[in-house]
Amino acid sequence: MKVKSFEDLIEEVHQKGICQQCGGCVSFCNSMEYEVIGYKEPNSPPEFINKENCLKCGICYHICPQTHVLDDDLNRTFNLLDFSSMPYGNICDLYSCQSVDYDFLRNGTDGGVVNALLNFMFEEKLIDGAIVAKTKAPFSREPFFAKNKEDLLSTSGLKLGISQQLDEVQRFHSYSSSLPKISSTKFKKLAVVGTPCQIYTIRCMQNLGIIPSHNIEFCLGLFCYENFEFDQRKVEQFDGVFDIKFEDIEKIKIKKDLIIQLKGDKTRESLIHIPFEDLKDYMRPACNACSDFTNIYADISFGGLGSPENYTTVITRTIKGRKLIAEALKRGTYINLEIDSSKEKHVKNLLLQYSISKIERKENFMKSKLRNLKEIKSTV
Ligand SMILES: Cc1cc2nc3c(=O)[nH]c(=O)nc-3n(C[C@H](O)[C@H](O)[C@H](O)COP(=O)(O)OP(=O)(O)OC[C@H]3O[C@@H](n4cnc5c(N)ncnc54)[C@H](O)[C@@H]3O)c2cc1C
Ligand code: SF4
Ligand code: SF4
Ligand code: SF4
Numbered sequence: 001m002k003v004k005s006f007e008d009l010i011e012e013v014h015q016k017g018i019c020q021q022c023g024g025c026v027s028f029c030n031s032m033e034y035e036v037i038g039y040k041e042p043n044s045p046p047e048f049i050n051k052e053n054c055l056k057c058g059i060c061y062h063i064c065p066q067t068h069v070l071d072d073d074l075n076r077t078f079n080l081l082d083f084s085s086m087p088y089g090n091i092c093d094l095y096s097c098q099s100v101d102y103d104f105l106r107n108g109t110d111g112g113v114v115n116a117l118l119n120f121m122f123e124e125k126l127i128d129g130a131i132v133a134k135t136k137a138p139f140s141r142e143p144f145f146a147k148n149k150e151d152l153l154s155t156s157g158l159k160l161g162i163s164q165q166l167d168e169v170q171r172f173h174s175y176s177s178s179l180p181k182i183s184s185t186k187f188k189k190l191a192v193v194g195t196p197c198q199i200y201t202i203r204c205m206q207n208l209g210i211i212p213s214h215n216i217e218f219c220l221g222l223f224c225y226e227n228f229e230f231d232q233r234k235v236e237q238f239d240g241v242f243d244i245k246f247e248d249i250e251k252i253k254i255k256k257d258l259i260i261q262l263k264g265d266k267t268r269e270s271l272i273h274i275p276f277e278d279l280k281d282y283m284r285p286a287c288n289a290c291s292d293f294t295n296i297y298a299d300i301s302f303g304g305l306g307s308p309e310n311y312t313t314v315i316t317r318t319i320k321g322r323k324l325i326a327e328a329l330k331r332g333t334y335i336n337l338e339i340d341s342s343k344e345k346h347v348k349n350l351l352l353q354y355s356i357s358k359i360e361r362k363e364n365f366m367k368s369k370l371r372n373l374k375e376i377k378s379t380v
Contacts, residue, residue, distance in 0.1 A: 003058035004067075006037055006048065013066045016369060018289035019045035024201030025060035031211045043229070063204035065197045066289065070204045077207070078297055078317065087355035089296030092316040093325065094347060096307040096338035103153055109253060110304040111312035113335050114193060114220060115152045117300075117324070120334040121191060122148055126324075127217055129187030131194075145187070191218040195227070196292035203297045218320065221298025223305060223313075225254065225276055225358060226287040234282055242274060255304035256350070288365035293358045294351055300325060305354060306347035311338050313347060 006025065013019050026046045029036050034053040037046045037060070048054070062069045075081055079090045097113045099105040104112035104119070121127045134144035134155045146152050192202060199221045205213035230238070239245055244260060251261040258279060260272040295301040299321030306313040316322040328334045 003056060004061040005056040005058045006054060006060050009061055009064055009067070013064060014045040016289075018066050018286050018369075020065055020197040020286045020290060021045060022065055022195075022197040022201050024063050024065070024198070024205070027201075027212060028059050028063060028205060028210060059208065059210060062208065063201050063210075065200040065204075070207055073207050074200075074203050074297055077203075080296060087291075087359055088294045088348070088351040089292075089301070089315070090317050091348075092318075092322045093314075094344055095314040095316075095325070096311045096343075096347075097314045097325075097329075097335045098311050098338065100333055100336055105310065107153060108312075110255075110302075110307065111310055111335075113312040113314060114222075114302050115155070116334050117220070117328055118146065118152055118191060118193075119149050120328045120331070121218070121324070124327075127187075127189045127191045129189070130191040133193070188215055189217045190215050191220055192216055193220045193222065194295075195222055195224040196295040196297075197224075197290060199295055199298050200292065218300075218324070219298045221295025221301045223294050223301060223303025224287075224290075225293055225354060226279075227284045228279065228282045229284050230282060238282065241278075242272075244272065253304055255307075256354075289362055289369075291359045291362040293355045306343075306350050308338065 006029075009019075009025065021043070023046070026037055026039070030038070032055075034055075035049050036051070036053045036055075038049045040047050040049070061067055080086070097111055099108060099112035099116035101112070101116055101119070104116040106112070108115060115132075118127075118130045118132075121130070128147070130146045130152070132144050132146050132152070132155045134142060144151070144155055146155060192198070194202070199219045202213055202216055202219055205211075206216070235246055244262070248262050249260055250263045250265070253259045253261075256273075257276055258274040260274065262270070262272070265271070294303065294315065296317070299316075299318045301315040301317065303313050314325060316325050325335075329337065
């Protein structure tokens with residue numbers, strides 16, 4: 001039987017416009033040091049660089065989040081055999097948490113919990129490095145190795161000044177393809193913060209026991225309904241449609257929708273909420289073909305949905321993730337819990353609603369892709 005390889009990825013994933021640019025294929029292949037594939041253009045799928053060096057080993061195909069070859073294996077490992085009845089994945093514990101450290105809280109997206117937890121892991125020497133994402137330039141975010149608290153704080157950066165308001169927007173619109181970075185690291189114990197498509201790929205690599213996933217100790221997953229792409233034209237369109245100037249934006253969050261806080265507006269009532277349906281023009285097209293909202297294969301998942309202002313919703317999924325959160329909570333100096341923990345049912349309903357909505361969006365998108373393909377074929 002023919003082993004599917006990068007040529008098949010081009011045909012089945014890239015040409016269909018559903019490459020999520022997670023970087024998994026590049027990450028693995030480059031760890032073999034042949035430079036077979038890589039990125040020729042920013043914000044586009046990887047391409048052959050030295051095609052003649054391709055071993056046709058098929059690993060890139062197997063670990064791609066759009067081929068789903070290893071879904072059954074992963075679902076077994078993560079207790080997700082009955083995936084259809086729990087599209088938000090396996091939940092060990094569900095919390096609303098906040099960073100105790102004011103620096104992380106103030107700079108954090110929601111409760112500053114992800115960075116506070118990474119800081120705890122550094123101090124406890126559970127990890128020696130973390131792959132996160134940092135602003136590179138306007139409209140661009142790049143993967144970044146954090147080694148300590150200062151590094152972590154530098155990734156949260158926001159606040160005043162035009163370029164930093166743009167930074168706030170980039171937090172969500174610009175996809176950071178962190179995985180290729182893993183193959184170049186000398187760190188022995190890593191945590192990776194990633195979107196569901198990235199964490200999926202890492203789990204596939206771990207399932208196959210291949211480098212560079214061997215040194216990843218913790219997968220910290222962010223919820224992700226969609227990622228946005230803005231170029232200058234879209235910025236102007238956004239300004240016009242929503243009557244919001246980018247330079248007036250103080251802060252952006254994503255929970256049930258996109259929440260914008262304008263400079264000088266500090267009250268809850270003055271926040272502007274834009275539903276995801278109204279943001280279709282700014283969404284990365286490949287996100288339409290993605291069904292995981294809550295990052296079901298992470299050790300711990302984090303999102304704003306379901307938590308009050310300045311708190312992060314935290315889902316532990318694995319024994320490792322559970323132990324980590326329990327230990328950090330016990331210390332009392334890293335993260336703490338929201339007092340009212342009686343809303344679990346309500347939060348689960350929200351998670352269910354958004355997870356189902358994302359699954360349905362993917363189904364409709366794939367159906368329309370198939371229809372288009374049939375129409376094109378019938379005309380040739
Ligand atoms: C693209 C994107 C879409 C999201 N969509 C939703 C959503 O629809 N609903 C929802 O409830 N929550 C969503 N989230 C998660 C939410 O915005 C917060 O990231 C989460 O609640 C953690 O907040 P925190 O304050 O605890 O994290 P913080 O303490 O602020 O730490 C966040 C960490 O994530 C890293 N990071 C930021 N962006 C990326 C990235 N693109 N790739 C890898 N690492 C990154 C930062 O470097 C930092 O280390 C999304 C996040 C992202 C990045
Ligand atoms: S060498 Fe293997 S991993 Fe690299 S592109 Fe070829 S098939 Fe994919
Ligand atoms: S592994 Fe990621 S970057 Fe590579 S083809 Fe698949 S989605 Fe695209
Ligand atoms: S929706 Fe999020 S997880 Fe899915 S492809 Fe887009 S960025 Fe990746």
